[in-house]
Amino acid sequence: MKTMHTILGFLGLIPFIGLSALSIANWHAADFMLASYSALIISFLAGALWTWTLVKTQPTWLSVVSNLIMLVSWLLLWLAWHGAGANIFFALAALLITLNLVEYQQLKNEIPSNYLTFRIRLTLIASLSLLSAAVLN
Structure with a gap:
């Protein structure tokens, strides 16, 4: 994995x-x-997943899933704006984990394993941060 991507x-x-x-x-x-940053990151990652359906032979439903994940993150952002409270972080963490699992399951044979391991670590830290904010807030 390239150093710049890691950084x-x-x-x-x-x-x-x-x-x-x-x-x-x-x-x-x-x-x-935190909610808006999470929604942006989730949308970015969903877009990256969607791109894989253009360049590789991936199931059509993967495009739909990536768009649904983006729309749910947008809805969660709207709910956060309207005062949904810290519980919104549970949903964002779940969405982030779901996206990572879908990506891992579909692309594990397409993407280098060190990248997937790296993404799992990043997702774990981001999700634990969101869950900490939800539980300790």
């Missing part, structure tokens, strides 16, 4: 960890910032 991947965790800590410390703006 960018870990840098992408800083908002998850930092905003979760600020959310736990009851800085109210952190809740929406």
Whole structure:
């Protein structure tokens, strides 16, 4: 795996960890910032999954799933804006984990295993950050 991808991947965790800590410390703006960052990352990853259906022979339903995941993340962002509270983080973590599982299951033979291991680590840290914000908030 390329070093720049590794660096960018870990840098992408800083908002998850930092905003979760600020959310736990009851800085109210952190809740929406964390929810919106999560929704953006989920949409980005869903778009990357959708791209695989264009360049590789993947099942048609994978395109639909990637779009549904993006739409659910958008809905969760809307709910966060309207004060759904910290429980929204449970849903975002579940969505992030689901996306990772779908990607792993469908692309495990297409993508280098070190990338999938890396993505699992990133997803685990991001999801634990979201769950910490939900439980400790």
